[in-house]
Amino acid sequence: MELHFQRHTTVPPYTRDLTSQDQFKWSADFEVPAIGEDIVIRLNGIGRAKVVGYATHGGYLGVMCVPYNPPAWWIRQNGPASAQNAAQAYGAEISPAPQAQTP
Numbered sequence: 001m002e003l004h005f006q007r008h009t010t011v012p013p014y015t016r017d018l019t020s021q022d023q024f025k026w027s028a029d030f031e032v033p034a035i036g037e038d039i040v041i042r043l044n045g046i047g048r049a050k051v052v053g054y055a056t057h058g059g060y061l062g063v064m065c066v067p068y069n070p071p072a073w074w075i076r077q078n079g080p081a082s083a084q085n086a087a088q089a090y091g092a093e094i095s096p097a098p099q100a101q102t103p
Contacts (some may be wrong), residue, residue: 004078007064008054011019024061028091033063038097042087046070048097062090065091 011032015023026032033039033051041049046067053064064086067074079085 003058004055005055005057008056010033011054012056012061022060024056025059026061026091028094030091030096032091033094034098038067039089039094040097041065041067041087041094043089043093044071044074046087046089048076049087049089052086055088057088060090062088063094064088065094073100 007017012024014025014026014032016029017023018025018027025076035051036055037051039049039051041047047069049065049067051063051065055062055064056062065088066083070078070081074087075081078087081087
């Protein structure tokens with residue numbers, strides 16, 4: 001298992017057992033979101049984002065995501081939000097986005 005940052009285009013094998021030493025750990029109680037799904041990054045008020053890929057680091061699985069309307073500090077620190085400048089967020093930092101209601 002690679003512990004350094006690594007991007008993935010598909011979800012690698014993972015477990016929810018946070019004591020595991022031989023599989024990547026997913027730190028949420030919901031399934032890993034699919035590419036194209038919306039999530040909410042709760043950490044630091046970043047807000048709604050689109051999942052564009054996956055990444056692992058330090059034994060944990062995260063999603064690569066692009067915030068729709070990141071805070072000004074995020075843009076100053078990271079540059080404009082884009083798929084080429086995606087943020088990594090872990091399961092414990094996100095939640096599934098509420099579905100948009102249709103009239």
